[in-house]
Amino acid sequence: MKIPALVPILAVALTLSQGTAAAAIAHKTVTFEHDGVVLEGYLAWDDALDGPRPGVLVVHQWMGLSDNERMRADMLAEMGYVALATDVYGQGVRPADTSEAGQEAGKYYGDRELFRARLAAGLAELRRQPGVDQERIAAIGYCFGGGGVLELARSGADLEGVVSFHGSLDTPMPAEAGAIKGKILVCHGAIDPYVKPEAVHGFLEEMEAVGADYQLIMYSGAVHAFTQKGAGDDPSRGAAYDEKADHRSWRAMQDFLGEIFR
Template structure:
């Protein structure tokens, strides 16, 4: 898989993301924005994007902190996330810039089918994908995997253009049932096309192999396998207008 680091303007910061694709495959492929968890554009995030992209997609790992910054976790990661979340307008500019950069760089290289665009995010990245959809961005499918579900600026009727799929653990302490209920009400009011899948008894971060924080986030291989398979099916169905 080819991996190319790319600098781009993202709101008030210069993001450094990673374009990921199988350079041995000919012909344009659909575009997939991959928004990473709160650790930033790490090698693990790029490897995850490469696995999802495979031969099917041109992927881009977006940067929310600027300069491709990464960290090892709390307290730094929490401080960085809180700083981004404190300015929802800036946050939306940054995630929209990541999508725009994916489109521009794929077009520049002649490798992307820019008529088919999707986004998937994990944890903090899942929340950013929801914000991308709430902002009214034009793309086909948004997949939020164990993300923070509460948004600072609720979507209004007609704002959300993408079909949404939210994967969640029923015991996730980061986004409790009250947040799920509020998101459902928001999406219904916005007349969005959405679906949500709760994995019974699971916590946060069930689809990320390197997570094991008892009581908060624990990897679950079965749920992860299902999630990756179903998110791909959902995106393909969105591209084919079957949803």
């Protein structure tokens, strides 16, 4: 009498194992150029899938392209997307510490035209990849990259949407009416000391002024860098990993991508 009761369980286990086996996540390094500067990105996709599928650009935090962004690209590939973790700084340019990171990021914060152009180069490289559906492309970014994807949206980039995780929200080049073509999701730490309340309010006013389709989700108790395990676990420092906010924001992104790629 006990054997039949095991049949559904065995069937579920077999289905799960087959689903895992069916996924064949592949990845490679890609190099491309912008204005004579060689950039080095990380491309991930599910090699078991055929036909065009949505593409997602992943923009790094201020330390440059790292295992964090490569991990996110792999996770997106597991969801069925072609993901390119792009490189803003240039091949081999990886800050050794936060002081160097501040200097490198400052070059782009201080020159938003360059920032946007460098991001656009990554977007163009993603579009060149086989299997990318040209009509369904989005961008996500973390910290420095979170601000970056908002700059892409403001620039009028042809994107279905962007997702900013604990990114900067202010800009010296606010969006013009009709410029933003895609939807926007901002995942923000409610007590992030590096993004002041006036920056949040300014962002809301900017988005309302241009009629953008946007969402702002604030995670209670979360400070800056809440998706970055390398940020440590001490929120009193202003930046720390928050497992709950990390998981909630990723689920919010999944729902958002499902909506815009429908």
